[in-house]
Amino acid sequence: MKAIGLMSGTSLDGVDVALIETDGETIEAFGPGNDFSYDTVEGQLLREALASAVGIANRADRSGVLTVAETMVTQKHIACVKAFASIRGLNLSEIDVIGFHGQTVVHKPEKGLTVQIGDGRGIAESLGVPVVYDFRAADMEEGGQGAPFAPIYHRALALRAGLALPAVFVNIGGISNISYIPEGGGENIVAFDAGPGNCLIDDWTLRHTGKPYDEDAKLALSGKVNGDVLQKLLHDPFLTQPVPKSLDRLSFKLKEVEGLSPADGAATLTAFTVACIAASRHFLPERAKTWIICGGGAHNPYIMAGLQRVLGAGDPAPLIQTADEAGFSTNFMEAQAFAFLAVRRLKGLPASFPKTTGASGPVVGGIIAEPETAKS
Numbered sequence: 001m002k003a004i005g006l007m008s009g010t011s012l013d014g015v016d017v018a019l020i021e022t023d024g025e026t027i028e029a030f031g032p033g034n035d036f037s038y039d040t041v042e043g044q045l046l047r048e049a050l051a052s053a054v055g056i057a058n059r060a061d062r063s064g065v066l067t068v069a070e071t072m073v074t075q076k077h078i079a080c081v082k083a084f085a086s087i088r089g090l091n092l093s094e095i096d097v098i099g100f101h102g103q104t105v106v107h108k109p110e111k112g113l114t115v116q117i118g119d120g121r122g123i124a125e126s127l128g129v130p131v132v133y134d135f136r137a138a139d140m141e142e143g144g145q146g147a148p149f150a151p152i153y154h155r156a157l158a159l160r161a162g163l164a165l166p167a168v169f170v171n172i173g174g175i176s177n178i179s180y181i182p183e184g185g186g187e188n189i190v191a192f193d194a195g196p197g198n199c200l201i202d203d204w205t206l207r208h209t210g211k212p213y214d215e216d217a218k219l220a221l222s223g224k225v226n227g228d229v230l231q232k233l234l235h236d237p238f239l240t241q242p243v244p245k246s247l248d249r250l251s252f253k254l255k256e257v258e259g260l261s262p263a264d265g266a267a268t269l270t271a272f273t274v275a276c277i278a279a280s281r282h283f284l285p286e287r288a289k290t291w292i293i294c295g296g297g298a299h300n301p302y303i304m305a306g307l308q309r310v311l312g313a314g315d316p317a318p319l320i321q322t323a324d325e326a327g328f329s330t331n332f333m334e335a336q337a338f339a340f341l342a343v344r345r346l347k348g349l350p351a352s353f354p355k356t357t358g359a360s361g362p363v364v365g366g367i368i369a370e371p372e373t374a375k376s
C-alpha cells in the first residue's frame with residue numbers, strides 16, 4: 001500500500017510528511033518526505049495550547065485556546081498534504097491511507113490521559129483519502145503508556161537493512177525515545193522515553209536569543225558544562241524509573257539551570273540530553289552492536305560528539321550512525337512510522353506491545369476515518 005505519514009512532534013517546529021510503500025510488516029519502498037514549518041503565530045498558538053491543556057482531566061476537553069489550535073492543526077495538515085502532493089507530483093487518489101498523529105498537547109500516562117489535537121475525520125473528508133488517527137488512546141486503555149509507538153517500525157527498518165543486532169534506535173525530538181531491537185529481530189523490543197531531547201535546549205535558546213533552537217549547537221559550544229547543575233538534573237527520579245515509561249513535553253523544567261549564562265546553560269542542557277541517552281543503557285538487556293540516531297537532535301554536533309564519546313567506548317566498539325548514514329531518514333523516520341502504523345491498523349496488526357508501552361498485551365491502535373467520497 002502507498003501510505004502517507006504526518007507527524008507534528010513535541011518540538012512544535014512543524015509538520016513532517018512522508019510517503020512509504022508497505023504491507024504493514026515489511027517496507028517495500030521509501031518515498032519522499034517534506035517538512036512544513038509552523039510560522040511564529042502558529043508556533044505560539046501551539047505553546048498556548050500546551051498551557052491550556054495542563055489542567056484538563058478529560059480528553060474531550062477543549063478549554064482555553066485548544067479549539068482554535070485544533071482547527072489550525074487540522075487545516076495546516078490538510079494544506080501540508082496538498083503541498084506535498086503538488087511538490088512531488090502525486091495524485092492523492094494513488095494514496096491508500098494517511099496516518100495522522102496530531103499534536104500532543106498533554107500526555108499523563110499515570111492518569112491514563114493522552115490528547116492529540118486535530119480532526120482526523122475532517123482531514124479524510126477534505127482530502128478524500130482514508131485517515132487513521134488517535135493512535136495512542138487504545139494502548140492507554142490497556143494499561144500502556146501510550147508511547148512510544150515508532151519501535152515496531154524501527155524493527156522493520158533494522159530487519160530490512162540487516163543491521164547488526166542488537167540495535168538501538170534513538171529518536172531525539174523534543175523528547176528522546178529509545179527502541180532496542182534484540183538479536184534475532186523478534187518482537188521482544190524494549191522501548192521507552194529516555195528524557196528530554198531538544199525541548200529544554202529549545203526553550204533556553206528561545207528565552208536567551210529569541211531563536212527557536214540552538215542551530216549547530218553554536219551557543220552550547222561556546223559555553224562550559226556546569227558539573228554541579230548537571231548532577232542535579234541527573235537526580236530526576238524519571239531517570240531511574242523502571243521501563244516502559246513516557247514523558248510529557250512539560251515534564252522537565254529549566255529550574256536547575258536558572259542563573260547560568262546563556263552559553264553555559266545551553267552546554268549543560270545539551271550534556272544532560274546526552275547523559276539521559278547514555279543512562280538509558282541500564283535498561284537494555286544486552287550491549288548494542290548498532291546505534292541509529294534520528295530526529296532533529298542528530299543534526300546537533302554537540303549531541304552527536306557526546307554520543308560518539310559515551311556510547312562508542314568498549315571493544316568491539318558499536319557502530320554509531322545517523323539514520324541518514326544508515327540509509328534511513330533522519331528527518332522523516334517518525335512520519336514514516338505513522339504511515340506504517342496506519343497500514344498496520346487497516347490490517348488489524350498491533351502497534352504497541354507489553355515491552356514497548358507496558359500494555360497488557362499487543363494493542364491495535366488508531367481510529368479509521370473513511371471519506372464519504374473519494375476525490376481524484
Ligand SMILES: Nc1ncnc2c1ncn2[C@@H]1O[C@H](COP(=O)(O)OP(=O)(O)OP(=O)(O)O)[C@@H](O)[C@H]1O
Nearest residue numbers: 009010011173174175198213215216295296299300
Ligand atoms: N542544525 C541543528 N542544530 C541543532 N539542533 C537542531 C538542528 N536541526 C534540528 N535541530 C533540533 O531538532 C528539533 C526538531 O526535531 P524533530 O523535528 O525531530 O522534533 P519533533 O518531531 O517535533 O519531536 P518528537 O520526536 O519529540 O515528536 C529542533 O527543535 C532543534 O532543537
Ligand SMILES: CC(=O)N[C@H]1[C@@H]2OC[C@@H](O2)[C@@H](O)[C@@H]1O[C@H](C)C(=O)O
Nearest residue numbers: 010104107147148149150175177334
Ligand atoms: C505522547 C507523545 O506524543 N509522545 C511522543 C514524544 O515525542 C518523542 C517521544 O515523546 C515519543 O514517546 C513520542 O513520539 C514518537 C514518535 C513515538 O511515539 O514513537
